[in-house]
Each structure stands twice: as C-alpha cells, then as structure tokens.
Amino acid sequence: MKKNNQIPAILAASILLILLSSMLKPEGSTLLGVLQTLMLGVGLLGCCTAAWRFAKGGKGKS
Numbered sequence: 001m002k003k004n005n006q007i008p009a010i011l012a013a014s015i016l017l018i019l020l021s022s023m024l025k026p027e028g029s030t031l032l033g034v035l036q037t038l039m040l041g042v043g044l045l046g047c048c049t050a051a052w053r054f055a056k057g058g059k060g061k062s
Contacts, residue, residue: 007050007057014046 021039026032 007053010046010053011050014043014050017043017046 017039021036021043024032024036024039026036
C-alpha cells in the first residue's frame with residue numbers, strides 16, 4: 001500500500017475501532033470490558049500513529 005493511502009486507511013480503521021468499542025455494553029461481563037478497553041486503546045493508538053505520520057510526511061526532504 002502506498003504511503004499516501006496508508007494514513008487515511010489507518011485513520012478510518014482506528015475510528016471504526018473506537019466506534020465499535022463504544023457500542024459494546026460490558027455490563028456484568030469482564031471479558032467484554034477487556035475487549036472494549038483493548039479496542040479503544042488500539043483505536044487511539046492508530047489515530048495517534050496516523051497523525052504522527054501525517055505530520056512527519058509534511059516535512060520536505062532536501
């Protein structure tokens with residue numbers, strides 16, 4: 001995958017993970033609570049990675 005297409009794909013997948021984690025209702029289930037926390041963490045990490053790559057890619061290499 002080209003680097004130009006990689007950032008939007010990472011961002012879209014991260015946002016999807018965050019939205020899916022917010023739809024889980026872990027009431028009374030420890031496993032669902034762990035799954036929700038992991039999905040939210042991976043989603044936030046993906047958003048941070050996409051933002052970092054975007055900022056890093058904007059600098060000119062001369």
